[in-house]
Amino acid sequence: MVVEPWFSKLFWIALGGGAGSALRYALAGWVQQDRAGFPLGTLTVNIVGCLMMGFLATRFEMSSADPRIRLGVLVGVLGGFTTFSTFSWETLKLIQDHDVLRATLNAGGSLVSCMAAVWLGQALARRMSIP
Secondary structure, three states: OOOOOHHHHHHHHHHHHHHHHHHHHHHHHHHHOOOOOOOHHHHHHHHHHHHHHHHHHHHHHOOOOOHHHHHHHHHHHHHHHOOHHHHHHHHHHHHHOOOHHHHHHHHHHHHHHHHHHHHHHHHHHHHOOOO
16 A cells, blocks of 8 residues: 655645635625625535535545545535635624624524535435445
8 A cells, every 4th residue: 555645635635625715706706796794605605515515525435436536525625615714704793793693693504504414415425326
């Protein structure tokens, strides 16, 4: 068994991370557009990212996919795509703006929706017949 050099792993993560970040920017911007006051774009990206994480991580566990592809997709693409750092910043700003109701809706909505999306992605992956 040959141990792959760490810089090769970083290459796949960086490649996927760039793609994930660009996808996040595009989707969040498209969803958010002129909806001021509530970070719907970020919430949408987090839900979609969690759905994809549940689905793809489960599918990778069920297959013999190349570990570099798994790393590039799960750590790179989805790591660059999901935005919990942005989520945290936006929720904190809502709290600091004394908009506790929207901050609570954002935090609660993210937690419940994203956990449900991971579960749904996992269930969908397990129901597929081709590994």
